[in-house]
Amino acid sequence: TGDWLPAARRGAAPARRFCANAGYDVCNWLLPEGSTDTFCVACRYNHVIPDLTKDGNQGRWSKLEQAKHRLFYSLLRLNLPMQSRAENPTGGLMFNFPDDPADGDPSHKIMTGHDEGEITIALREADDVEREKMRVEMGEHYRTLLGHFRHEVGHYYWNVLVRDAGNTDACRAVFGDDSQDYGAALQAHYQNGPPAGWPEQYVSAYATTHPWEDFAETWAHYLHIVDTLETAVAYGIAVDPSVVRDDSLTQHFEFDPYEAGSFDQILQAWLPLTLAVNSLNRSMGQQDLYPFVITPAIANKLHFIHRLVHHLPFS
Structure with a gap:
């Protein structure tokens, strides 16, 4: 509670207030300058x-x-x-x-x-x-x-960016026909499990349940990737493994993944980073940080999500 002045701009900017949930020690976001809101945008x-x-x-x-x-x-x-x-x-x-x-x-x-x-x-x-x-x-x-939040908000954005934006046919061409009975598909998944060979086409077993779940799982993975890459950029991380004789896995993260024009640029950086961080986790006896494999079919779905969020043509 109360007004705060940023130390670096004292006297040059109006006072700022914390979100009301700061009082419960669950939020540390500030309200915009001049805002009359009680809660932050989140x-x-x-x-x-x-x-x-x-x-x-x-x-x-x-x-x-x-x-x-x-x-x-x-x-x-x-x-x-x-x-x-x-x-x-x-x-x-x-x-x-x-x-x-x-x-x-x-x-x-x-x-x-x-x-x-x-x-x-x-x-x-x-x-x-x-x-x-x-x-x-x-x-x-x-x-x-975080995975739950990213997955569930993927369903929301299927409504907003696919169904309500007239992109249903383009989405079905990549993820399949979402008009199939969702309840029956969910029941079949829990009774029978994923189909044989599913890792070639789906980023997770749950993504095989129904095209809606495939979209939401892929959406979540897109956010995993761009946010993790942005963190690597912020920390000036570079990957240049000595165990590889050429520079095929050498990567300096010097671009903003949130503003990348092509998903190819993101994907090219993602593989070396995941190899490095998974190896670090194993050195500490931990599970892989990113325990997934992006096949060409999965990459195609991630390309679709990238085009969708950046309003790029699908063809």
Whole structure:
């Protein structure tokens, strides 16, 4: 609470205020100069927050907000539309972070998902032990809060940038016919698992479920890639492995992935970086940071996402 003056611009700029959620130690974003808003651009989309009278929920909420703010950084960098629920009551973006009911009935557990702009992230996902347990039980290589946010917002942007923007046919040409019954596809996936040979065409097993899930998983991976590459640029990282005799894996990260004109430039930088960071993780006895393989078919889908967010032609 209160007004703050930036030390570097003291006397040359109006005072700034922190988001109201700074009072809960879950946000450190400032409001724009002269803003009369109470919440920052990321927090104003919250609809349901955790019950803060329960022990541990403030810490869980903090983890959720860290991931959500990272998501919003990417959405802002890409200049993507973000209508609020107030602006669009039937399809605007909003977030719920509910806890499971106290009755302990497994059938009553909160499900993480998306419904016409309403994104729900089950609060138990912020429990590291619970989330790792779910990752192992579901046979996943990767399960993080940030991954959930990026995936679910992918469904929202399928609505906004594909369905509502007249790009359905172009999307179906890459991801398949989304008109197939989603409920039946989901049931078949959990009963039978992914089809044989799926890694050649899909970035994850869950992406095989339905074209909507394939789009959302690919969308999430696009954000993984551009945000990680931007961090590499910010830290001046370069890859020049001595174990390779030529310069095929040599890469100096000196471009802005959020503004790259072609996904080829991004992909060319991504492979050397993932080889390096995965090797670093293994040296610490950790799982690969990026436990995925981008095949030509998957790269084609990522190319589509790049063209979509940058309003580039699909052909």
